[in-house]
Amino acid sequence: MSYRVRLTLAVALAVAVAVVVASAITFVLVRNELRGQVDDALRERASTGGLSLRFDRVTGQPQLDLPPDRFGGAAGITQLITDSGEAIRAPDAMVELPVSERARRMAAGGGSPFFADAHVSGRHLRVYTVPVNRPGLALQVARPLDEVDAALDRIKTLLFLIVAIGVGIAAGLGLVVSKALLAPVQRLTRTAEEVSETRDLSRRIEATGKDELSRLAATFNTMLGALEESARAQRQLVSDASHELRTPLTSLRTNIEVLARNEALPPGEREQLLRDVTEQLTEMTALIAELVELARGDQAPPDPEDVRLDLLTAGAIERTRRNRPGIRFNAAL
Numbered sequence: 001m002s003y004r005v006r007l008t009l010a011v012a013l014a015v016a017v018a019v020v021v022a023s024a025i026t027f028v029l030v031r032n033e034l035r036g037q038v039d040d041a042l043r044e045r046a047s048t049g050g051l052s053l054r055f056d057r058v059t060g061q062p063q064l065d066l067p068p069d070r071f072g073g074a075a076g077i078t079q080l081i082t083d084s085g086e087a088i089r090a091p092d093a094m095v096e097l098p099v100s101e102r103a104r105r106m107a108a109g110g111g112s113p114f115f116a117d118a119h120v121s122g123r124h125l126r127v128y129t130v131p132v133n134r135p136g137l138a139l140q141v142a143r144p145l146d147e148v149d150a151a152l153d154r155i156k157t158l159l160f161l162i163v164a165i166g167v168g169i170a171a172g173l174g175l176v177v178s179k180a181l182l183a184p185v186q187r188l189t190r191t192a193e194e195v196s197e198t199r200d201l202s203r204r205i206e207a208t209g210k211d212e213l214s215r216l217a218a219t220f221n222t223m224l225g226a227l228e229e230s231a232r233a234q235r236q237l238v239s240d241a242s243h244e245l246r247t248p249l250t251s252l253r254t255n256i257e258v259l260a261r262n263e264a265l266p267p268g269e270r271e272q273l274l275r276d277v278t279e280q281l282t283e284m285t286a287l288i289a290e291l292v293e294l295a296r297g298d299q300a301p302p303d304p305e306d307v308r309l310d311l312l313t314a315g316a317i318e319r320t321r322r323n324r325p326g327i328r329f330n331a332a333l
Contacts, residue, residue: 002183008174015170016163024158030155034148035126039115042128045076046113046141077125077142080132093276095120097140103129107138118142124149184213187332188220201228241291245284283319 077095080088085104087096098118105111106129114132140195184205191205201224205217255277259270317329 004175007178007182008171011174011177012167012171015173016167019163019166019170023163027152027155027159031152034151035145038143038145038148039128040125042076042115042126042141042143046128046130046139054083079140081107081134081138081140083131097125097127097142097320099140103138103140106131107136111134117145129255184217188217191220195224201231207235237291244287244291248287250279252277252284255280 037333077097079087079097081099081103082088083104085099087099089096097120100116102111102114102116106114109131111131113128116127116129118125118127124145126145127140129138129140131137132139170276187205191203195201204221204224255273259273259277313331317331321327321329
């Protein structure tokens with residue numbers, strides 16, 4: 001997987017997480033707001049709403065006088081519960097709310113008002129339970145959450161679409177951003193590949209900014225310049241070495257050939273040729289050592305050294321006279 005693809009996926013993932021978190025927070029806030037409105041209506045219903053409580057003359061049991069309860073009706077669903085868990089409804093009530101243990105304890109005189117969700121006949125209800133001013137009784141008021149659930153389902157679908165669109169846009173923007181951000185890296189890569197293929201160290205990358213990628217390009221240009229200078233120095237070293245070694249090798253070869261062809265040379269000339277061969281071998285050994293040291297790139301000693309120019313000049317003249325015996329040299333101090 002390329003770096004560009006990884007960067008695009010990272011951007012898309014970051015945006016997706018942000019959109020999902022924002023959508024979840026939005027959904028929770030809207031859900032709480034919608035359910036909060038239902039809860040407020042249930043509180044108002046429990047405190048003000050038309051509850052007529054009477055007791056049967058024969059049995060002494062409490063009874064409710066309410067219009068028939070219907071799902072979705074303006075009056076909602078209302079019932080009394082006793083501390084024994086019995087539900088007391090209006091005579092024409094068609095819905096009975098489930099009685100929980102917590103609601104029974106409230107009817108017995110313990111606990112504070114609370115909200116709960118319930119499912120009755122496949123319908124989702126919001127139930128509010130509150131104590132009344134009668135010992136052993138509590139009041140339950142409920143309303144269906146059909147409209148709230150439908151609205152939340154629509155909002156949930158809309159948020160899913162927003163998340164999907166946001167991720168798609170993030171992926172597209174990630175491609176554009178990654179292309180723009182990685183353009184200098186791609187130029188650097190292309191230049192490196194071209195240098196590797198063509199061995200052309202004179203290539204450079206345009207670096208005009210001051211960011212990290214521009215500094216990387218400038219550093220790469222500096223490296224190419226150093227490599228180009230090193231290659232030039234290497235070529236110059238080879239040229240200088242071939243030039244410096246050509247003359248002593250030619251002279252040495254000539255002397256050896258003379259010694260090999262003329263076995264009856266006078267002793268003085270033979271000894272002179274042998275001395276010349278020895279000196280030329282010594283000179284070549286020193287020259288090769290200097291070339292090897294130069295090829296290693298060792299730096300010159302920082303402290304200056306005294307040089308006898310007269311001895312240096314005399315040595316150069318002597319070597320030249322030996323290599324060119326037919327030429328006359330005049331040296332003046």
